[in-house]
Amino acid sequence: MKPLAMLVPYVLRYKPQLAGAGLALLLAAAATLVVPLAVRRMIDHGFNAADGAAINTYFIALIGVVAVLATASSLRFYFVTWLGERVVADLRADVFRHIATLGIDFFDRNRSGEITARLTTDTTQIKAVAGANVSIALRNLVMFVGAIAMMVVTSPSLSGLVLVALPIVVLPLVGFGRRIRARSRRAQDMLADASAYASEAIGAMRVVQAFTAEGSVTARFTRAVETAFVAARNSTAARAALTAFGIFMVFSSMVAVLWWGAQDVLAGRMTPGTLGQFLIYAVIGAGALGELSQVWGDIANASGAAERLSEILVETPSVSAPARPQSIAGRGAGAIAFEAVTFAYPEGGREAAIREISFTIAPGERVAVVGPSGAGKSTLFNLILRFYDPQSGRVTFDGIDAKALDPLALRQRIALVPQDTVIFAATAAENIGFGRPDASVDDVRQAAKAAYADDFLSALPKGYETELGERGVTLSGGQRQRLAIARAILKDAPVLLLDEATSALDAESEVAVQAALDELMVGRTTIVIAHRLATILKADRILVMDGGTIVEEGTHEELSRQGGLYARLARLQFRQDAA
Numbered sequence: 001m002k003p004l005a006m007l008v009p010y011v012l013r014y015k016p017q018l019a020g021a022g023l024a025l026l027l028a029a030a031a032t033l034v035v036p037l038a039v040r041r042m043i044d045h046g047f048n049a050a051d052g053a054a055i056n057t058y059f060i061a062l063i064g065v066v067a068v069l070a071t072a073s074s075l076r077f078y079f080v081t082w083l084g085e086r087v088v089a090d091l092r093a094d095v096f097r098h099i100a101t102l103g104i105d106f107f108d109r110n111r112s113g114e115i116t117a118r119l120t121t122d123t124t125q126i127k128a129v130a131g132a133n134v135s136i137a138l139r140n141l142v143m144f145v146g147a148i149a150m151m152v153v154t155s156p157s158l159s160g161l162v163l164v165a166l167p168i169v170v171l172p173l174v175g176f177g178r179r180i181r182a183r184s185r186r187a188q189d190m191l192a193d194a195s196a197y198a199s200e201a202i203g204a205m206r207v208v209q210a211f212t213a214e215g216s217v218t219a220r221f222t223r224a225v226e227t228a229f230v231a232a233r234n235s236t237a238a239r240a241a242l243t244a245f246g247i248f249m250v251f252s253s254m255v256a257v258l259w260w261g262a263q264d265v266l267a268g269r270m271t272p273g274t275l276g277q278f279l280i281y282a283v284i285g286a287g288a289l290g291e292l293s294q295v296w297g298d299i300a301n302a303s304g305a306a307e308r309l310s311e312i313l314v315e316t317p318s319v320s321a322p323a324r325p326q327s328i329a330g331r332g333a334g335a336i337a338f339e340a341v342t343f344a345y346p347e348g349g350r351e352a353a354i355r356e357i358s359f360t361i362a363p364g365e366r367v368a369v370v371g372p373s374g375a376g377k378s379t380l381f382n383l384i385l386r387f388y389d390p391q392s393g394r395v396t397f398d399g400i401d402a403k404a405l406d407p408l409a410l411r412q413r414i415a416l417v418p419q420d421t422v423i424f425a426a427t428a429a430e431n432i433g434f435g436r437p438d439a440s441v442d443d444v445r446q447a448a449k450a451a452y453a454d455d456f457l458s459a460l461p462k463g464y465e466t467e468l469g470e471r472g473v474t475l476s477g478g479q480r481q482r483l484a485i486a487r488a489i490l491k492d493a494p495v496l497l498l499d500e501a502t503s504a505l506d507a508e509s510e511v512a513v514q515a516a517l518d519e520l521m522v523g524r525t526t527i528v529i530a531h532r533l534a535t536i537l538k539a540d541r542i543l544v545m546d547g548g549t550i551v552e553e554g555t556h557e558e559l560s561r562q563g564g565l566y567a568r569l570a571r572l573q574f575r576q577d578a579a
């Protein structure tokens, strides 16, 4: 049950509720255990006493006890369920916070659907346990211990018999619990697999339908669900066996003890009332043990889920700030340099994506990076943003090694306009203010104006407050690009990384996007992965990449004259649109 230990610090944050739950629990248990005492008195004295008043007192007292029991039980339920919900809410937030700090390589390695499943289904499993089941388990544990104690008080000799039988019942239960945990872990893994596949397929439904792949996608999902079912069935079978075993062992040993007690009563060594009282305690104890064995299964389940969560929590960010990071002066000048940088992706096999690359870009310089597909252009961006650290060489920002910087401080000084703009399910204003949540409405509007996005944004049904993204208005390609540019303008960073879209826009959008970009590039160090001739012509310098190295460097005229890779690309590949 070790994985569940991770929950302890979470539960301990809420000591008052914990104390409330504990108190209610003890009260309820005590009330339950008082009842048999009254029953014995009734059997042994009550029925042959002529005094009806005594009987009445017993019954009234009994109602009082039941009232305490009812109140305490309801309080226990409330506090414990509250704790479960609270702990899981905290846990979810913590796991997400942690995920957000992890290096990009973590997201290369793990499917996003799989991570989401851990955040949702695994935590739900834990909620069931941290809430209701712990409550049931604790109640039954207290009841069990209480019942045993009262049995000893009632009849030490009969209790001795019970205590001998106990280990025979309990020890196998523990073994079962282990088996269940392993199986449940597997069931959760399979389920996460299925949901990861579903979210991938649903996200790509356009492509799925365009290729009429509905059938094969559905078949694959069905298979994944089927595997998850088999895993769940195996785990359930183990739990069912546990339940049968638990109930049989508990009740058969009780019957044996009862038979023994009956002999004592017949021989006159024990009053019938005492046996009755003992019997009720035995039923309570046995019932508690039976329930415990069921809950044990649930707890084992949750333990599997907790294990999956802790695997995420122990992941350490591959890129993090050094103990004492150096600081960039003020806003930063925006000088970028690569010094003999070699880098291979963690998942990319042994082949380096870039090799021994060196270049210097002065503040305010405008550099175009060109090269065939797979040359390593995007990898340059990944290293400048410090999504990864190079295996050898250094990447510097204003002369400081990126590894000596806090990645947050570094990224705050870089604005990225990616090839495909991600629009979040949020309002247009929130989408633009993404990198600067504190920006005022006015700032957002200014940025949108500069990005030539104000016209179409103002024309939306609710203007800047219109919901965009999955559940809202869909923007056209050119509009999305201008929104991304507005986002970058608002961020106002000294360095701009621009991954030019390969797809052509219609002439009018193209002009707007180009004008927006010109606005954005003013006064910033700009590195652009260029696909358009117009962009390349405006660059101060062109870096030509091929196979992970820089093969040519110069201006358009110089490189065209050389008649190398650039001249060939310029002829075949760069879009020569107007503007």
Ligand SMILES: Nc1ncnc2c1ncn2[C@@H]1O[C@H](COP(=O)(O)OP(=O)(O)OP(=O)(O)O)[C@@H](O)[C@H]1O
Pocket (backbone or CB within 6 Å): 108, 345, 346, 347, 348, 353, 371, 372, 373, 374, 375, 376, 377, 378, 379, 380
């Ligand atoms: N996350 C990754 N994990 C493993 N390998 C990667 C990863 N990203 C890129 N690569 C590999 O690194 C090499 C360089 O890729 P990169 O994306 O930098 O090329 P590019 O020049 O930007 O190409 P394109 O113009 O097609 O986008 C390629 O061989 C690619 O397969």
